[in-house]
Amino acid sequence: MKKIGILLLVIMNAVLLSGCWDRVEINDIAIVIAVGVDKMDNGDICLSLLLPVPKKLSSSGSGSSGGGGGEGNGSTLVISESGKSIMDAYRKLQGKLPREILFSHIRFIIIGEKLAQEGVAGVLDFFSRPRQSNLRAHILFTRENIDEVLGGEPGIEQSVAEMIREEGEMGIGAGIDLKDFINMLNEEGVNPWAGQLVKLPLAVETKKNEKTEASKPKKSYFSIRGAAVFDKDKLVGWINYDEVRGVLWLRDEVKRGVGAVNVDVPEEKGGGKMGMRILEAKTRLQPKINEDVLTIHVYIEATTVIYDNSSKLDLSDPKIIYDAEKMAENRIKGRTQSALDKLQKQLQSDVLGFGTAVYREYPKEWREKYKDNWHEEFPELNVEVACKVSIPRVGFVTNSLTRKEDEIIK
DSSP: HHHHHHHHHHHHHHHHHHTTTTTGGGGGEEEEOEEEEEOOOOOOOOEEEEOOOGGOOOOTOOSSSOOOTSOOOOEEEEEEHHHHHHHHHHHHHHHHHEEEEOOOOOEEEEEHHHHHHHHSSSHHHHHHSTTOEEEESEEEEEOHHHHHHHHSTTSSSHHHHHHHHHHHHSSSSOOOHHHHHHHHHSSTOOOEEEEEEEEEESSOOSOOOHHHTTSOOOOOOEEEEEEEEEEEEEEEEEEEEHHHHHHHTTTTTTOOOOTTEEEOOOOGGGGGGEOOOOOOOOEEEEEEETTTTTEEEEEEEEEEEEEOOOOOOOSSSSSHHHHHHHHHHHHHHHHHHHHIIOOOOOOIIOOOOHHHHHHOOHHHIIIIIIGGGHHHHHOEEEEEEEEEEEEOOOOOSSTTTTTOHHHHHH
């Protein structure tokens, strides 16, 4: 009995110890929090990594110091290398670092314009194939210098990676992660799209002073303010912030609480502006084939609450609320139409998933008529947008605080 107990103990120790044979200590790991990839003028691939510097990650707030020039800030380091492929550049980067590079904690992947125009399949393959891949990392595109982006101003966050990740999660712009992008690339009837990082001033200039203009340094940061549009895996163009908002409406991706509708009140109604916050939003696509003509009907429903009113309208009057709802509907339809015009007539890329909707509603017709010719069908597709906005409440104050009673339009 004693011999059996000893034997069981030996077996248990062998099992427990065998699970740690490939363990890597935290002190031997270089954790990557953001990656940048672009193609150089000589055709080589440039791979850039944003790494936290462990000895400077303290509660003293050293990460808030300004960065720039591709060198990171107080708590991060930007390191880059070039090679004939991503793997070649990665191998050279590993030779520069005394620790093993770990990609499982990546917040986002930035791809430059030149590489994106030639195709991003190789980048997607590299960052999705290994077992340590993070498919929830945001994928972004830019026309800017990638090292400058990675070493940029982190704002109130400890690193630029955390700042951009938080912005993507809020849903204000195109928050597309690696898994979503790959799914769009492989799904029938839709092309991929993803957010664009642009350089913006940290503070808006309210008054210029010519004497100090040249000597005063201008702080800037990078933000998701547009989007990259693809045909399969190749970049075909860019859309601006307003057009992105239209795409989000059409894709049923306007998030509750962060979206807003701002309308200009016509002069015949007293002028001014009105801002509404979105409480709920829902978009439904309904393809219809009538006498061999395909039409996509888009039904948008939104519930909003008025947050800002500088107009003369009397918001205690139900008729005025009805007028405000119609103005909001026209504003939303204007944004969707702007996005449709850009995507259909100029970029000719269906990032809206209209083809997917046709495939689900008419699978037989899709396979026989539309699938192989969708690139030609989409630019000529008839799209009808119907929008319904409701305003159940206007806040505690019904009228503008600065308007006198005789100025209010009832």
